Amino acid sequence: MRMGKIVCTIGPACDSLEMLKTLMQNGMDVARLNFSHGTPEQHLEILNNIKEARKQVGKNVGIMADFQGPKIRCGWFEKNADGKDEVYLDKGQDFFITSQDIIGTKEGVSCTYKDLPKDVKPGDTLLLNDGLVRLEVKGVEGDKILTQVLTPGFLSSHKGINLPGVKISSPALTQKDEEDLNWALDHGVDMIALxxxxxxxxxxxxxxxxxxxxxxxxxxxxxxxxxxxxNMEEIVKACQGIMCARGDLAVELPFWQVPIINKKLITMSRYWAKPVIMATEMLSSMIKNPLPTRAETSDCANAIMDGCDSTMTSNETAVGSDPARVVETMAKISEYTCEHGISYIPSVKAREDNGQEVLSCAALPAAYERRAKAIVVLASSTDPIAAISKFRPSIPIYAFTPNEETYYQLSLYWGTFAVFTPDLLTPSRDVFFKIDEKLKGICGLSKGERVLIETIENEGSPESAGSGAIFDHVIS
Structure with a gap:
C-alpha cells in the first residue's frame, strides 16, 4: 500500500478535466496551483476542473494555492529568429537589469521587483535561471543595474533572479500575494503555500x-x-506544513549543504507533527523522457525513507510530455518504498505535553501486537491525524471526519485515507456499526478483521493527556 502522498503541479500539459482525472487515478493526492504563472481566469478554469475531477473520481484530492512571494524574476524578452523569447549571454559581456518595464534584449531586461536597484551594490552576485547564469554587479545608475556576465548561458522570459547573501527589503507577502490569497479564499482552495x-x-x-x-x-x-x-524551529511551529524547496535554496546557499538541511527540516517537521513535502527536480528528466534516471528514482525513494509525507512534481506534470506516466512512476516508487523500506524511516518521539501524541504513541504498539489491519480515527480536524501520522505507522490510518475542509486537507498526511462521514461524531454502538459498513465498503476491509479505533475529545486542547480513548474493534 502506498503511504507516501504525491503533490502535482498543474499546468498546460495536465489542466484538462480528463487529464486531471487520470492523474488522480494514477496517484495524485494534492493539486498545486502555481500563482507565479497564469491569470485569475485561467486559475478559475483549472480550479473548477480539479473540483469536478475529484468529484467524478471520488477522491479527496486537496487543492494547494502556491503564491509567488517576493520572488524576483526577469521580464519578457523579444522573440528571436527562431520564435523563442530567449537570449544567450556571452562571458564578459555587459548586461543591465532595470526596474522599468521594457522588452528584453541581449543588452538588458526588466525585473519584477522595482526596488532591486536600491538593494544591490557593486560586487554583489546575481544568479539567474536557477544559477545557470551568473552576473556581477558593477554599478547602479538610477533604476538600472549594470552587470558583467561571469557565467554565460541562455536566459528566457520570466526566469528567476537570486541574490545570495543580499537581504532584500520586499515584504514576505507582496501586494500580488494578497490579491491571490483573497482570490484563493473566495474560490475554495484547501491550503496555501507561502x-x-x-x-x-x-x-x-x-x-x-x-x-x-x-x-x-x-x-x-x-x-x-x-x-x-x-529560524527553522520557529517557522515550523508557526505553520501547518513544510515544503523543502530545494531549487531556490540550492541557489541561495552552497548546493552541497542542501541534503543535510533537508534532513534537519524533515526531522524538525516530524517532531512538531507537521507534514513535509520534498520538492524540486524529483523526476525532472521525465519532462521529456519516458523513464526516470536511476538517481531520480533513488531521490524519490530516499525522500520517503528520510520521513517525508509527500513527494512533489513540478515541470514534470505542468509542462512535461507525459504527465500521466510521471505520476504513475512516482506512485510506483512510493508504493514499493513504503512496502519494503518503511523500517529505514527514522523513529520520532512523542511530545510528552501533547495528549494526542501520547495517546497515538500508545495505540501503535497495541495495533501491531493485535495485528490490526488499520487504525481508525474519529476527528473533526487534522490535529489527531498529525499526532499519529508523524510516527509513520506501517498500517493505514482511516480518518473518519464530519468536516469537509478537514477531509480535503488530510490529503497531505502520510498513510492517511480520509472518509467523509458527516453523521459520525462520537463513539456509540450505532456509530461502530456505521464505521464497519464504511470499512467494508470504501476501505476494502472484511468482516472479522481487527482495527483499533481512536477517538479524541477536546481536540483543541492537545495538552490534555486524558482527552481520548482507544477501542479494540473487530469488524462485524
Missing amino acids: SFVRKASDLDPAKKIMEEKKCVLPIIVKMEKPEAIE
Missing part, C-alpha cells in the same frame, strides 16, 4: 487576512531562504 518566508512573523499578514475573512486555511511554508534555515 514563498520566501524568512521568519515566523512573515506568516502574520496571511493569517490576519484569513482571520478577517473567517476562512483560516493551513499554511505550507516553502523553505528557500538562508534566513529561514536560521
